[in-house]
Amino acid sequence: MTVEKLDGVTFAQMVLSGAHHLTNNAKRIDALNVFPVPDGDTGTNMNLSMTSGANEVKKLNSNNISEVADAFAKGLLMGARGNSGVILSQIFRGFSRGMEKKSTLTAKGLANAIDSGVASAYKAVMKPVEGTILTVAKDAAKEAVEVAQKENDVIALMEDVVKEAKASLKRTPDLLPVLKEVGVVDSGGQGLVTIYEGFLAALKGEALPESNADIDMEEMVNAEHHKSAHDFMDTADIEFGYCTEFMIKFEADKLSKNPFNEEEFRNELSEHGDSLLVVSDDDIIKVHVHAEYPGTCMTLGQRYGSLTNMKIENMREQHTALVDEANNRNEPKEKTEYAIVTVAMGSGLTELFESLGASVVIEGGQTMNPSTKDITDAIKQANAQNVLILPNNKNIIMAADQAADLAEENVEVVPTSTIPQGISALLAFHPQADIAANKKTMDEAGKLVKTGQVTYAVRDTQIDGLTIENGNFMGIADGKIKASHQDKLEVTKLLLQEMVSDDDEILTVLQGEDSEDEEVKALVTYIEDVYENIEIEVHKGNQPVYSYIFSVE
Amino acid sequence: MSIELNTNDGHVTITNEVIATIAGGAAVECYGIVGMASRSQIRDGIAEILKKENFLRGVVVRQEENHLHIDMYIIVSYGTKISEVAHNVQSQVKYTLHQSLGLSIDSVNIYIQGVRVTMD
Numbered sequence: 001m002t003v004e005k006l007d008g009v010t011f012a013q014m015v016l017s018g019a020h021h022l023t024n025n026a027k028r029i030d031a032l033n034v035f036p037v038p039d040g041d042t043g044t045n046m047n048l049s050m051t052s053g054a055n056e057v058k059k060l061n062s063n064n065i066s067e068v069a070d071a072f073a074k075g076l077l078m079g080a081r082g083n084s085g086v087i088l089s090q091i092f093r094g095f096s097r098g099m100e101k102k103s104t105l106t107a108k109g110l111a112n113a114i115d116s117g118v119a120s121a122y123k124a125v126m127k128p129v130e131g132t133i134l135t136v137a138k139d140a141a142k143e144a145v146e147v148a149q150k151e152n153d154v155i156a157l158m159e160d161v162v163k164e165a166k167a168s169l170k171r172t173p174d175l176l177p178v179l180k181e182v183g184v185v186d187s188g189g190q191g192l193v194t195i196y197e198g199f200l201a202a203l204k205g206e207a208l209p210e211s212n213a214d215i216d217m218e219e220m221v222n223a224e225h226h227k228s229a230h231d232f233m234d235t236a237d238i239e240f241g242y243c244t245e246f247m248i249k250f251e252a253d254k255l256s257k258n259p260f261n262e263e264e265f266r267n268e269l270s271e272h273g274d275s276l277l278v279v280s281d282d283d284i285i286k287v288h289v290h291a292e293y294p295g296t297c298m299t300l301g302q303r304y305g306s307l308t309n310m311k312i313e314n315m316r317e318q319h320t321a322l323v324d325e326a327n328n329r330n331e332p333k334e335k336t337e338y339a340i341v342t343v344a345m346g347s348g349l350t351e352l353f354e355s356l357g358a359s360v361v362i363e364g365g366q367t368m369n370p371s372t373k374d375i376t377d378a379i380k381q382a383n384a385q386n387v388l389i390l391p392n393n394k395n396i397i398m399a400a401d402q403a404a405d406l407a408e409e410n411v412e413v414v415p416t417s418t419i420p421q422g423i424s425a426l427l428a429f430h431p432q433a434d435i436a437a438n439k440k441t442m443d444e445a446g447k448l449v450k451t452g453q454v455t456y457a458v459r460d461t462q463i464d465g466l467t468i469e470n471g472n473f474m475g476i477a478d479g480k481i482k483a484s485h486q487d488k489l490e491v492t493k494l495l496l497q498e499m500v501s502d503d504d505e506i507l508t509v510l511q512g513e514d515s516e517d518e519e520v521k522a523l524v525t526y527i528e529d530v531y532e533n534i535e536i537e538v539h540k541g542n543q544p545v546y547s548y549i550f551s552v553e
Numbered sequence: 554m555s556i557e558l559n560t561n562d563g564h565v566t567i568t569n570e571v572i573a574t575i576a577g578g579a580a581v582e583c584y585g586i587v588g589m590a591s592r593s594q595i596r597d598g599i600a601e602i603l604k605k606e607n608f609l610r611g612v613v614v615r616q617e618e619n620h621l622h623i624d625m626y627i628i629v630s631y632g633t634k635i636s637e638v639a640h641n642v643q644s645q646v647k648y649t650l651h652q653s654l655g656l657s658i659d660s661v662n663i664y665i666q667g668v669r670v671t672m673d
Binding site for chain 2: 087
């Protein structure tokens with residue numbers, strides 16, 4: 001059978017069939033509703049809107065399709081409920097405008113009207129969210145316009161529209177992350193598909209099944225779980241402890257004693273639990289319910305037939321297990337992608353490195369160099385596929401290189417030779433970049449920073465043109481001794497004069513274990529007076545040997 | 554003005570701008586809204602539709618003792634059921650603020666400042 005002209009009477013039948021089909025599926029559409037607000041009313045709202053539209057059509061007795069569409073749009077507008085209802089009213093308002101007062105429609109005319117409906121629906125929104133009823137309507141309209149180029153049969157056109165609407169609906173989870181997370185398709189989109197299916201059925205003169213098996217029970221269960229997951233945080237708050245799913249296969253002799261009524265059965269079950277879903281067709285009922293006594297629900301179901309595919313889960317135990325898992329961090333760790341192993345001396349420096357993201361800090365430094373084995377052990381302990389080593393001392397770089405050669409993991413050494421270089425390199429670490437790129441940028445970052453160290457001489461010596469006596473303090477800038485004096489503060493001032501230039505912005509002071517807070521205060525006051533533009537940061541490094549370590553950038 | 558929350562780990566301060574931004578963002582995602590309107594529109598008489606970046610001018614967050622009220626000035630599309638659009642904005646703003654900040658809003662007052670008629 002083909003239809004080349006769509007008249008008002010046929011269109012009115014389409015509207016009524018769409019409304020009827022939506023009513024039958026409203027509860028299922030409700031169950032899918034997780035966006036924008038998961039309040040489970042999309043199906044109800046669309047159904048009320050659609051019913052209002054259908055009632056206007058019923059009142060009118062006309063064979064003029066333009067008049068019928070006008071009445072339908074008016075009814076939808078008056079009865080619009082919820083976001084989806086308002087969108088629906090816009091789609092059909094545009095639809096009725098798109099007909100240009102024609103009394104009948106060809107396939108091309110119908111396609112144009114559908115397309116014009118979508119255009120006007122998109123006009124009424126500032127920020128359209130894709131993956132909703134709007135997307136489904138748009139994709140279906142696009143298909144309609146394309147098909148109408150060469151198709152004159154209205155039925156064939158509508159068949160393609162329904163097909164594309166369904167395909168588009170299937171794609172909604174890819175466009176809207178919340179849908180994907182829950183594992184459902186968009187509820188408003190489903191509503192529109194349902195309406196279009198009703199249209200098509202009326203065109204073909206077919207009856208639609210009371211329930212639509214197209215909407216996946218699995219999806220609805222996901223959506224119900226998502227909703228109830230919002231309801232409780234504590235295990236003790238779970239009112240109904242068992243997630244229960246089962247199917248009932250109808251048996252004729254049981255049905256003759258207990259005729260089945262879906263509505264009644266649902267109401268009955270709702271007294272025993274929540275997150276309830278009941279879907280039935282001619283042969284089978286599917287039930288999902290969270291109940292405290294699953295047996296009771298099953299017994300109720302058995303009145304109509306035999307049980308199959310039963311599944312009961314203890315949600316309290318599942319919830320406790322989830323909580324335990326989150327609390328329990330002692331389980332064997334999986335290898336992480338990246339780890340950073342570094343060397344430092346002093347509790348403050350260790351903490352500082354850890355807070356910046358170092359996985360393992362080996363104790364060591366000047367006067368106490370870690371062995372290759374110490375570093376190999378640290379690489380193992382770090383438990384990562386890629387390990388970056390920051391030796392922070394010239395004398396440790398070689399041991400680090402050796403450890404890198406021995407390791408099975410992917411290990412690179414960033415040859416930092418001072419603590420400030422190590423800190424700077426660590427800050428340049430980028431977890432998204434590969435290890436070679438990281439080695440390069442971290443190495444460069446380490447070289448940008450100037451290092452100053454204040455320590456004391458353990459013997460008399462002459463170096464770099466300076467005479468140093470045992471017990472004197474020395475100021476070292478990037479490995480070169482620049483100043484020597486009996487007084488620590490004096491040496492520090494001399495060192496800073498050598499190091500700090502006008503271009504420098506930040507001076508970080510790492511306070512050693514032998515430096516008193518009073519002394520640091522005096523030093524900071526001095527720096528603030530002399531170097532107005534520089535920002536000072538003081539950390540307690542508690543390192544031995546060096547009274548101060550400075551980093552200047 | 555700002556909202557102070559005390560948690561076990563310390564304080565959290567949320568300024569009214571944050572609340573207004575979230576409310577505005579939720580509102581413009583609602584169907585039927587074609588714009589946020591300046592709240593001073595009545596005074597200066599110009600029905601301007603605010604550009605996206607300054608739609609905050611159409612959102613007022615008021616705190617009265619422990620109650621939070623939000624006033625939103627919106628422009629809706631002609632041909633929609635205005636009361637329903639307003640109601641959708643109310644529930645979406647309430648829901649979104651609860652989701653992202655855990656705040657319960659006592660009232661979301663909607664002022665329809667204009668209706669945009671488009672040729673279709």
